[in-house]
Amino acid sequence: VQLQASGGGLVQAGGSLRLSCAASGRTFSRYTMGWFRQAPGKEREFVAATSWSGGSTYYADSVKDRFTISRDNAKNTVYLQMNSLKPEDTAVYYCAMVNSAYAYYSSSPRDYLYWGQGTQVTVSS
Numbered sequence: 001v002q003l004q005a006s007g008g009g010l011v012q013a014g015g016s017l018r019l020s021c022a023a024s025g026r027t028f029s030r031y032t033m034g035w036f037r038q039a040p041g042k043e044r045e046f047v048a049a050t051s052w053s054g055g056s057t058y059y060a061d062s063v064k065d066r067f068t069i070s071r072d073n074a075k076n077t078v079y080l081q082m083n084s085l086k087p088e089d090t091a092v093y094y095c096a097m098v099n100s101a102y103a104y105y106s107s108s109p110r111d112y113l114y115w116g117q118g119t120q121v122t123v124s125s
Contacts, residue, residue: 001025001114005095008119011085015123019080021095021116029053029073030101034112035080037091037121046107047093048080058105063089085123092118 007019019035034049048069049058057069068081078095096112098105106112 001097003095003097003114003116005093005116005119008093008121010122010124013085013087013123013125015085016081016083017085017121019082019093019095019119019121021078021080023076023078023097026097026114027101028076032098032103032105033069033071033078034096034098034105034107035069035078035093036096036109036112037089037093038118039091042091044094044109046109049105049107050078051105052102056105058107060107082121085121087123087125090121090123092120094118 002024005021030052035047036044037047038044046060050069050071054071066084071078095116097114099113
């Protein structure tokens with residue numbers, strides 16, 4: 001399984017970015033997908049997740065109402081639309097796929113088996 005994340009960059013506070021994560025090697029539509037982030041010196045933290053169908057989404061409180069996770073199963077891709085970005089959103093963002101098909105979402109990195117390489121998001125004040 002390969003997950004290829006893209007779309008990071010440098011943006012001013014209040015701006016927007018859209019991250020993408022293209023998956024291959026598994027039947028994408030069977031697996032919950034998540035986005036996590038890790039800032040320097042901090043632990044990896046949950047950002048958002050979407051169920052295998054895309055019908056259910058889940059967010060960390062810190063990004064609720066600003067970020068939107070979505071997926072296109074026909075394109076084997078999951079997205080993270082990030083609006084109203086803040087300097088504290090600066091981190092490396094990782095997409096991840098859970099281990100088991102049709103598994104309920106999890107906010108724990110331990111429940112995700114496959115990880116993308118990460119894409120840097122930097123928000124300047």
